[in-house]
Amino acid sequence: MQLSQLLEPQHANLRGDVHGGWIMKLVDEAGALSAMRHSQCRVVTVAIDQMMFLQPIRIGDLVTLEASLTYVGRTSMEARVAVTAEDPIKGGQTYTNTAYLVYVALDDRGKPKAVPSLIAETDLEKRRMDEGAKRQEYRLRQRESELQDLDR
Numbered sequence: 001m002q003l004s005q006l007l008e009p010q011h012a013n014l015r016g017d018v019h020g021g022w023i024m025k026l027v028d029e030a031g032a033l034s035a036m037r038h039s040q041c042r043v044v045t046v047a048i049d050q051m052m053f054l055q056p057i058r059i060g061d062l063v064t065l066e067a068s069l070t071y072v073g074r075t076s077m078e079a080r081v082a083v084t085a086e087d088p089i090k091g092g093q094t095y096t097n098t099a100y101l102v103y104v105a106l107d108d109r110g111k112p113k114a115v116p117s118l119i120a121e122t123d124l125e126k127r128r129m130d131e132g133a134k135r136q137e138y139r140l141r142q143r144e145s146e147l148q149d150l151d152r
């Protein structure tokens, strides 16, 4: 799944640097689209892992988000979204960041709904799936400790 957008002045600060929050929104949209395509239903974002911005993105850059699913549970799907930016005049693509997000498929009543499993064929897909399973275990432990914090 690929999503591209030309970045305009409303996406940036007065110095011409694009807001990180705008890129986060695009990352979320690209990941959600890949989850929707896989599950063929509506999804909600349930977790966003840390995001780092390795390079600035400027007004006039064409940003491209490449999203693919890396791990699928029963109702949840982890998407990997890689972001690159290109100055259309100078050319050349700059890698800016990769993020992992988790979506949950919902049925018509808004309840989590089972999704088709993900088949990893290549070594890269298998490695990413194993890593995704470990990240998901970690997130669920984090969720438990957040829920415990609420009770205190």
Ligand SMILES: CC(C)(COP(=O)(O)OP(=O)(O)OC[C@H]1O[C@@H](n2cnc3c(N)ncnc32)[C@H](O)[C@@H]1OP(=O)(O)O)[C@@H](O)C(=O)NCCC(=O)NCCS
Residues within 6 Å of the ligand: 044, 045, 046, 047, 072, 073, 074, 075, 076, 077, 102, 104, 110, 111, 112, 136, 139, 140, 143
């Ligand atoms: C997503 C949501 C419906 C899940 O409800 P729930 O009662 O926690 O349901 P479950 O416990 O059955 O979890 C559903 C799936 O989400 C996964 N999940 C739940 N919380 C998670 C978290 N913090 N991180 C990663 N995965 C999570 C579960 O592991 C489960 O996956 P699986 O079926 O593949 O094993 C509910 O948490 C929700 O509505 N969250 C708000 C979503 C939202 O509004 N997002 C937009 C941000 S404003």
